[in-house]
Amino acid sequence: MVPGHSRTPEAQAGATAEAARAHRFSQARAARSTATLEDYTELIAELLATYGEARTADIARRLGVAHPTASKTIARLKREGLAVARPYRGIFLTEAGRAMAERARARHRLVVEVLLALGVPPESAEADAEGIEHYVSEETLKAFERFVRQQKSG
Amino acid sequence: MVPGHSRTPEAQAGATAEAARAHRFSQARAARSTATLEDYTELIAELLATYGEARTADIARRLGVAHPTASKTIARLKREGLAVARPYRGIFLTEAGRAMAERARARHRLVVEVLLALGVPPESAEADAEGIEHYVSEETLKAFERFVRQQKSG
DNA sequence: TGCATTTTGTAGCTGTGGCTATATAATTCG
DNA sequence: CGAATTATATAGCCACAGCTACAAAATGCA
Numbered sequence: 001m002v003p004g005h006s007r008t009p010e011a012q013a014g015a016t017a018e019a020a021r022a023h024r025f026s027q028a029r030a031a032r033s034t035a036t037l038e039d040y041t042e043l044i045a046e047l048l049a050t051y052g053e054a055r056t057a058d059i060a061r062r063l064g065v066a067h068p069t070a071s072k073t074i075a076r077l078k079r080e081g082l083a084v085a086r087p088y089r090g091i092f093l094t095e096a097g098r099a100m101a102e103r104a105r106a107r108h109r110l111v112v113e114v115l116l117a118l119g120v121p122p123e124s125a126e127a128d129a130e131g132i133e134h135y136v137s138e139e140t141l142k143a144f145e146r147f148v149r150q151q152k153s154g
Numbered sequence: 155m156v157p158g159h160s161r162t163p164e165a166q167a168g169a170t171a172e173a174a175r176a177h178r179f180s181q182a183r184a185a186r187s188t189a190t191l192e193d194y195t196e197l198i199a200e201l202l203a204t205y206g207e208a209r210t211a212d213i214a215r216r217l218g219v220a221h222p223t224a225s226k227t228i229a230r231l232k233r234e235g236l237a238v239a240r241p242y243r244g245i246f247l248t249e250a251g252r253a254m255a256e257r258a259r260a261r262h263r264l265v266v267e268v269l270l271a272l273g274v275p276p277e278s279a280e281a282d283a284e285g286i287e288h289y290v291s292e293e294t295l296k297a298f299e300r301f302v303r304q305q306k307s308g
Numbered sequence: 309t310g311c312a313t314t315t316t317g318t319a320g321c322t323g324t325g326g327c328t329a330t331a332t333a334a335t336t337c338g
Numbered sequence: 339c340g341a342a343t344t345a346t347a348t349a350g351c352c353a354c355a356g357c358t359a360c361a362a363a364a365t366g367c368a
């Protein structure tokens with residue numbers, strides 16, 4: 001029988017572990033839904049820093065999506081208070097958008113560093129970091145920082 | 155100016171790097187779309203191994219989603235040849251489904267092991283692994299294996 | 309200045325993964 | 339056996355992230 005309805009002590013403990021796992025899945029789904037926003041803010045910040053402007057077409061090209069896709073996601077960024085657009089003058093980040101971009105950039109760099117330190121080939125490290133970065137919690141980030149620091153000193 | 159249209163040698167090199175990054179984003183998006191399938195096959199395999207059956211309701215409860223959501227995703231699994239259902243007898247995996255489940259389980263375990271070895275607290279390691287596992291390439295997996303082996307021998 | 313090009317936006321489609329509400333089938337138990 | 343419970347399926351909704359096709363605005367150059 002599959003636990004979840006009976007009321008024995010063992011089943012109770014099982015139900016707790018089960019709820020904890022369900023919660024982990026929920027967290028992962030939530031992270032998945034912000035992953036796109038992080039990619040966009042991160043890229044926009046980079047374009048602003050490098051070229052002084054972040055155009056919809058450039059964003060689309062660099063992300064490898066069609067421009068209406070970028071346009072719609074940028075609309076979402078605006079709706080969520082992460083960006084503002086000056087028509088035909090490009091996209092700019094709000095304070096919240098800059099904060100998200102900064103966190104995303106830091107996580108990205110650190111994930112790549114850790115992967116490289118673990119012996120992952122550079123190409124794979126860059127590719128995998130693009131996905132992994134969105135799922136790294138604060139705790140894990142701290143552990144990564146300690147590991148990289150120790151790696152450098154050792 | 156933002157590169158991408160001019161034809162200077164520097165811009166050409168920039169365009170190549172740009173295309174490479176766009177490709178990395180595409181890969182990450184592809185991984186994102188199989189993440190759900192991996193979660194499901196992994197869980198179904200576990201339920202089959204532990205209880206001999208994997209029911210829609212149990213799957214939904216353990217994933218923390220409503221049962222129609224599980225029902226629809228299971229329909230997708232069937233459509234993609236990963237699972238079959240015997241009505242009112244639960245869900246079973248095809249050969250392809252078992253293969254996916256096995257790879258997912260191996261990656262999951264290894265990601266958790268690596269995170270723990272890096273000093274990530276167990277709770278965070280489990281939580282983050284739930285997202286990270288879907289983005290670990292074969293190359294990275296190999297590096298993780300080497301790292302864990304070395305960790306144990308050292 | 310005016311036309312061609314480029315950029316941006318919008319409409320409308322697909323597929324995925326959530327949800328609630330409702331219907332139906334199976335199982336269980338008095 | 340029949341009624342209550344449980345499991346499953348289906349319908350119909352929403353939001354997101356892709357896409358193509360098309361429209362409109364801005365830019366740039368002859």
